[in-house]
Amino acid sequence: MEYQVNYINPEIKLSNYTGKLFKTEAAFDDHLLVWLISGETKIIQADERFIFGGGSTFLIPRNQLATIINIPKDGLPHKAVAMHLSVKRLREFYGTENRKQKVAPNRIFSFKKHPLLESCLASLIPYFEMQENFPENIASLKITEAISILTTIDKDIDSILANFEEPDKIDLAAFMDKNFMFNMPLEKFGYLTGRSLTTFKRDFHKIFNVTPQRWLTKKRLDLAHYELAEKNKKPIEVYYEIGFENLSHFSYAFKKQFGYSPTELIGQK
Structure with a gap:
């Protein structure tokens, strides 16, 4: 099978692709936190391009138009863990906390290697091998843990994650x-x-x-x-x-x- 997706639950998945390339065009409803285990991901936006290699961790903000091209590389499949950070989850995380917001930058976030973030995402791998349904309460804890780590290691991330506004009428x-x-x-x-x-x-x-x-x-x-x-x-x-x-x-x-x-x-x- 060229493309396989294993789900822990609808918000956390592991993808494994062995073909030439896999392309999708999207403006996701949720923020997408991606840990690229192997392979290469190219992200093409209207005025910027990104290339991520194995070991990269990045965030694709919601409602950002992009062409995403996933490519196996160096004899290894394109393998990635993706976690959806929904508005619902983020509202629960931020609650009524009043954080001063900057204007949300229209860009992909790339995170430097950090032991907390890497261990959080790597800890998901064993759960994909489980045959039974993954408990919702544990999935919720994992997502909350990831959000907590992001807000700790990148002070600018609140401008994206705590922005719950819908698109305004624009030109x-x-x-x-x-x-x-x-x-x-x-x-x-x-x-x-x-x-x-x-x-x-x-x-x-x-x-x-x-x-x-x-x-x-x-x-x-x-x-x-x-x-x-x-x-x-x-x-x-x-x-x-x-x-x-x-x-x-x-x-x-x-x-x-x-x-x-x-x-x-x-x-x-």
């Missing part, structure tokens, strides 16, 4: 121009811009005078054309970074828009 054109390459459902784009799906579609048409689907496809293909023609990238390097699920669909859509395939474009140079 739709600016957001879409920045994030069009992420293959999200329209409902998610609407939510992240502070709109219902109906309002999102209405506002989008007012601004761009075209449907979101057509606009997104054209923008992604224009970017792909630039990457191929000007940056000398290969089609297989481009398609999964601009919101296409597979190479054949990308090639078909590219030829339909430009009249020639990605390989023909490269051959013209």
